[in-house]
Amino acid sequence: MTKSEQGRHRERQDPHWIEWLTGLVSALLVAAMLSWLTWEAFTRESIPPDLVVTVLTTEKTSSGHRVAFDIYNTATITAAAVTVVGRLREGDRVIEEGDVTFDYVAAESKSTGAILFQNDPAGRIVDIHPAGYTDP
Missing domain, CATH: 2.60.40.1620 (Lipoprotein YajI-like)
Structure with missing residues (x-):
């Protein structure tokens, strides 16, 4: 997000709430995927080809x-x-x-x-x- 002062652009210092929400949702998805992969790795039974x-x-x-x-x-x-x-x-x-x-x-x-x-x-x-x- 930028603000204009006398024709110049300057970055905002505080992040927008959508950036925080996007970061939180992404972190939750990554944590859920890693949890699921870990669960599968330790609980899935190895069955020979059928x-x-x-x-x-x-x-x-x-x-x-x-x-x-x-x-x-x-x-x-x-x-x-x-x-x-x-x-x-x-x-x-x-x-x-x-x-x-x-x-x-x-x-x-x-x-x-x-x-x-x-x-x-x-x-x-x-x-x-x-x-x-x-x-x-």
Whole structure:
């Protein structure tokens, strides 16, 4: 805030009440965030990766058939180098197999991917499951 005296500007010495309010609200937000992070650090249980795959769609492409899926990590620890294997079966016989590797699947999140098959999955069993991961 400035006052004008003979064409000159001069800063006010006393801060405006809005500056005090802004500073107080900011300090409270920072304190609340630090408290929450500290609470999470000491009370959150470390649960190893728990990976679940859900098939979304099957589409015909120019090079075959794409089976899209979501992979969920419901645990509190991230999984790295996650390998997902997909098998196309008729009864007990495996017709085709493919896999895809995710760099990571973060804790309590999902990632989306697809496995490409040459054979049409219609009328066949599509089995897609996580095969392994490493600790990051």
